Amino acid sequence: MRWEDFRTSSNVEDRRGMGIPGGAGGLGMGTIIILGLVGWALGIDPRVLIGGAEMIAGGGSGYQQQQQGRQGTPQDEMGRFASAILGNTEDVWKTVLPQQTNRQYDPPKLVLFSGATRSGCGGAQSAMGPFYCPLDQTIYIDLSFFQEMQQRFRAGGDFAYAYVLAHEVGHHVENELGILPRVQERQQQVGGSERNQLSVRVELMADCLAGVWAHHSNQRWQSLEQGDIEEAIRAAEAIGDDRLQKQSQGRVMPDSFTHGSSEQRMRWLTTGLKSGQVQACDTFRAARL
Template sequence: MRWDDFRSSDNVEDRRGMGGGGGLARGGGLGIGAVMVLTLVGWALGIDPRLLIGGAEMVAGGGSGYSQQQQQPRGRTGAPQDEAGRFVSAILGNTEDVWRDQLPKQVNKQYVDPKLVIFSDQTRSGCGAAQSAMGPFYCPLDQTVYIDLSFFNDMKTRFRAGGDFAYAYVIAHEVGHHVENVLGILPRVQERQREVGKTEANRLSVRVELMADCLAGVWAFHSNARWKSLEQGDVEEAINAAEAIGDDRLQKQAGGRVVPDSFTHGSSEQRVRWFMAGLKSGQISACDTFRAAQL
């Protein structure tokens, strides 16, 4: 992937090396051992590990995992100087350039840039604990993407899904959630999830995740059209990454049986199909997973 010519974003905060997120443990956060256990249990049972971790964080902290009352640490702002940090800043900057242009053109909506926090091991987000075992995630309450860059190494070694474009796809997917938030989709889905049972709530979560996959494809389409950013093999890298983190694949790897009703992100086939729908069309309208009769 050609990313050296991308504009670096200034909306990056680097909290790496800040000693566990500026007092996360004092606020009742979970230890890394507990997080790893909950992650393994989640994959084995077909439950999104973030739900288990968030629930345990609520118990440990004595409050809501989505509270913003605890003060968040502040790291260095602006584009980092190391290669991994520069890569993240460049990809974020490119998503900003694409969505600032395409959101008004396609849906007559102004794009508001998200923030991105790089951390190591653990920190605090507007949605509660952010720990590396949870993987990258987007918090709608503070409109921020959180990522421990060790996840890229996990993709390469554990999931065998390495490569610059695979890593860029992960960032673009989380930014896709921000686009959903700007469009007002996330608040409506979260409200609906509180009204329905677990199975239907999981199905809504799958539609949100697959839409973010599709929006990542839309970003890639326009990034390549304007900056010629894609190289041979890049699309295959993203497909490999999407397949590797499908719910069915993760449940099999955890030694459990595949339970579709417990899916929260979609199967490998679904994730690839929706990413490609966005990549082939470049249209936000192609990403309406909520109107799709079948996923």
């Protein structure tokens, strides 16, 4: 992927190497990791479990403690890469979103951290993977996740990593469109299986929106090289719920899916790549996910 000439974003905060002020809300590292694994196994957002446990432990107000990292473009290669991809998503969406939805685009922030940090949605842990917090409109990522993609999932490569970041930006686009608040409100009203199904639709739409970004980035900057699309599709396949469940527990439980199957994730990413249209990503109207 040709990313070196992308404009880097100024909306990056680098907290790598920093500790968490005031500790981790009273929870130990092992407890947080266990809650993350339990949430994943049960199809529950681990941030909900961790946040609840921190409140019980008396650390709920700790989220308000501000942590300030280094602002601007990082100097290391992976930090510059993340900043460049974020900058390119800004350049694409500030044009595409108004053109296709008649809404202005207010870009998210990106926090780089190592190990653990705080977010507007509670404690952020490397074990939880990258995530978008709608409460502070910020993406959180420990860049060691890219090494895990390569080593654990055999799904490395610049465009595969860019897809991960663009997926989280896709959640911000959903938030800008008012989709996330409506879904979260509905999830509070329904049971586990339906709640998970709503989560799947949200995640698959973000996959598709990542494809929309890549479509327009390539159209304007010729950013994709031979093999890049295959990299991203391999990554989407590797992190499908069915494949992850099969690897971790030897069986697949579709009712507990929260992100979608490998086939679904590949298909919706491809839909966005081919169409370049936000409207094509409406997983909530799709009869077949």
